[in-house]
Amino acid sequence: MPQRRVAVTGVGIVCALGQNQAEVFEALRQGRPGIGPLTGIPPGQLRFGKGAQVQDFPPRGALSAKDLDYLDRFAQFVAVAAREALGDSGLELTADLRRRTAIVLGSSIGGEASHEAAFVDLYKLERGRLHPFTIPRVMPNAGVSRVSMEYGITGPAWTVSTACSSSNHAIGQAFWLVRHGLAEAALAGGSEAPFSLGMLKGWEALRVVSDDTCRPFSADRRGMILGEGGAVLVLEPLEAALARGARIHAEVAGFGMSSDAHHITQPSVEGPAAAMQAALEDAGVAAEAVGYINAHGTGTRLNDPTECAAIRMVFGDHAARLAVSSTKSMHGHALGAAGALEAAITVMALERGLLPPTANFTRPDPECDLDVIPNEPRPAQPEYALSNSFAFGGLNAVLALRRRS
């Protein structure tokens, strides 16, 4: 089957750093984290008090009052991000194109907050009946279905749920559909809204959430900070995008997956390394062509040195010449949306020639001895970048992105 090059022609993003490309990139440029005291959670119930939450969402008028009834926050994120991405792409969704456009989005937990609210009604408040929108709000495919209905897109559409790799798996599958001619366009990405008390207590119990801030690769890192949001990329065959005079933000060049077969929460070195290697091979590119990696970089004791070792395993001597940063230090760990946020950010970084930093960095850790772009962004124009996502349960997904040429 002939392979087509795949362009990113539209980007939409909502996260703690902002609610569109311009706002998010400005925060990245300043190395300004969106981490703050948790809001909307009863105080005194958690060992940690910080999160990277999206403030003042949804913006007034972005969604109708009825939309807000039907849509959990996770689906609202994707509705708003998809609108920015499609507007940005300038893609005209003709009747024919709507039939041949795919939607693939990631979410780890779907409408968890709606689920929790319903169960509070049932078990705590002892109400005998639940709201009839409970199931439509909770189902993890609600975001995909919303986008499909809003734009009349009738091509293949589904949700991917692989914990913290969900969105990278989603973007990778959408990329392959477009590359191999199974779709003429795709909306790909994902969203997550994990700020409900029950979900936060679950994370607390794993003892991986920092009680101050997120300092990936830093010797004094104390864990992750949870985040939320959504991002959507518009993917098209490069030739078609050029033919219609579209602005090409970047290309998706390759996608690699692997599974650790190792442990339900502990990462391995070999699994992530295999996924990075697979992404390079899928892109048909030498390791030396990669100049930047947007790391999974959660800021936990275990993830960061393991990921650094995996990068060294794949890149060998070139690892010392690579720039690696974790933008989770600013937008938090948005779980199933992480890959989407980070792919969107990597696309923006390649396009603008400015690599986002690892914020909150204080001092190097000998176990994480890579160039992690501490605190200040760096002008650079690498041809290729990777965006890493590694999930609990050892499911790894890596995207290879290419600067527009």
Place this chain on the structure above:
Amino acid sequence: MAQELTDKIIRIVAETQRIPPEQVTLDATFRELGLDSLDAMNIVFAIESEFNINVPDEEVKNITTVRSIAERLGDWLAQNRGDEAAGGPD
């Protein structure tokens, strides 16, 4: 039927569906108001919650207007009182 009850039903339909109450007449069908079957479930849920009653599944399909609710409300309320007297659910 009591004006007070129909006014209350009209208010619930208008509020849950976010449509002006003057559009919600006794005999305007939900379909005419642009509402679908899931919207009707939402209205039934709000009516059940407001009056603390249980609308049986087999009756939901007949709920298409404010009048169709008002005409059955008395029976549902009586049924609920019977349940309470018998120590049944709700």
